[in-house]
Amino acid sequence: MSADPRDEMRRLVTRQRVIVCVGSGGVGKTTTAATLGVAAASMGRRTLVITIDPARRLANALGLDGLSHQPQRVDEVLLQRAQEKSGAAAAAPLWAMMLDLKAGWDDMLHRTAPSPAVAEKILENRFYRVLSTELPGAHEFIACEHLQHLASSGHYDLVVLDTPPTQNALDFLDAPARILGVLDNEAFRFFADKSQSLGLRFLDGATGRAQSIIARFTGGEMLEELGDFLVLLKDLYAPLTQRTKDFVQLLGGKETAFVVVTAPQTAVLSEATFFIEELRRRQLPLAAAVVNRLTPPPAEALSALERDDWDDVVVDVVGEADGRPLVAALDLAVRQEAALAELERRALAGLGQTLHDIPLVRLPRLTEAIHDAARLVELLPWLVGAAVAPS
Numbered sequence: 001m002s003a004d005p006r007d008e009m010r011r012l013v014t015r016q017r018v019i020v021c022v023g024s025g026g027v028g029k030t031t032t033a034a035t036l037g038v039a040a041a042s043m044g045r046r047t048l049v050i051t052i053d054p055a056r057r058l059a060n061a062l063g064l065d066g067l068s069h070q071p072q073r074v075d076e077v078l079l080q081r082a083q084e085k086s087g088a089a090a091a092a093p094l095w096a097m098m099l100d101l102k103a104g105w106d107d108m109l110h111r112t113a114p115s116p117a118v119a120e121k122i123l124e125n126r127f128y129r130v131l132s133t134e135l136p137g138a139h140e141f142i143a144c145e146h147l148q149h150l151a152s153s154g155h156y157d158l159v160v161l162d163t164p165p166t167q168n169a170l171d172f173l174d175a176p177a178r179i180l181g182v183l184d185n186e187a188f189r190f191f192a193d194k195s196q197s198l199g200l201r202f203l204d205g206a207t208g209r210a211q212s213i214i215a216r217f218t219g220g221e222m223l224e225e226l227g228d229f230l231v232l233l234k235d236l237y238a239p240l241t242q243r244t245k246d247f248v249q250l251l252g253g254k255e256t257a258f259v260v261v262t263a264p265q266t267a268v269l270s271e272a273t274f275f276i277e278e279l280r281r282r283q284l285p286l287a288a289a290v291v292n293r294l295t296p297p298p299a300e301a302l303s304a305l306e307r308d309d310w311d312d313v314v315v316d317v318v319g320e321a322d323g324r325p326l327v328a329a330l331d332l333a334v335r336q337e338a339a340l341a342e343l344e345r346r347a348l349a350g351l352g353q354t355l356h357d358i359p360l361v362r363l364p365r366l367t368e369a370i371h372d373a374a375r376l377v378e379l380l381p382w383l384v385g386a387a388v389a390p391s
């Protein structure tokens, strides 16, 4: 394996079909996904970045006013700037979209229903409307489904998925299997066919939420709509199960790379460690980790402090009254930064062990949050280094 982890990151953006950025809340998943997208497009790959996060951060970072469920083209000026920064030979278009839960389910239904009439009937059913938006894992499921659909659409060479902020990041990994478990359940199919109430009990067992959702409907109306729903759903078993199997296969396959994003704080790092172990346990393709917002070691400033006369130089320039407090403040600031950098370095030692031979890319803490495309481009050399032509 190459010594510079950025080489591996560059290899991922130039070769993979799917990259999934995962990690704890607030660590920099969206920033990393956007930067990987810019890197890939600037190296000539038609790239789509999908976010599920309703915050406007991805849009802002990519210089867009907002994002919608339809992929939007990112301004070519940004890509040219990225291309200049990385020295890549040719840029390809970059798109970004924000997955909308309702529109996502509706899209999928239109694609999977046996006929447009069946799709319309399901869309009108209130059980469908409530379950598709409120089932735990519904968002994650539809994100995986869209990821697979878009990655195999032929429009993009690479699709980067920015996963949502979640209390328990494993929800994202569990959702497909959970929903597949419901669809693939022979007994569920049998009972949905024969008996509405028993079918309902299976849904409840699978989700733990159906009961409270169903309680919103009145008795007679509930049974009627539920009956319709289960009958309609019967036509969807086979195509939905197939879709789910397709994306479970894509997520676990060679064309996909999971990138775990983390930050150099002990609590966040232990979540990352747990997450890495879970990815391995599930045999999902963990390809790299990114530790974001590292304190750059103030080596130059520290060696300047080693110069005996540096304080006298400051006092000479600024004067005794202002100079002495300034010297004390500078001295403290540099030593604190150095101590922080050292703490982070030690905290990261454990992560390195967990990762074994998986590359760990380090991104510095920039002085300001990344609100625009210019700042995002600053991270490029840290994330992917110098460009190469895609092979």
Ligand SMILES: Nc1ncnc2c1ncn2[C@@H]1O[C@H](COP(=O)(O)OP(=O)(O)OP(=O)(O)O)[C@@H](O)[C@H]1O
Pocket (backbone or CB within 6 Å): 024, 025, 026, 027, 028, 029, 030, 031, 032, 053, 057, 164, 165, 166, 292, 293, 294, 363, 364, 365, 366, 367, 368, 369, 370, 371
């Ligand atoms: N290297 C960095 N230097 C400075 N600011 C950064 C850096 N990386 C991210 N940020 C800022 O930190 C904030 C959180 O980053 P980001 O939105 O990428 O995290 P996230 O993991 O997607 O968060 P969430 O879990 O809430 O979706 C943003 O305001 C972003 O601009």
Ligand SMILES: [Mg+2]
Pocket (backbone or CB within 6 Å): 029, 030, 031, 053, 057, 162, 163, 164, 165
């Ligand atoms: Mg985010």
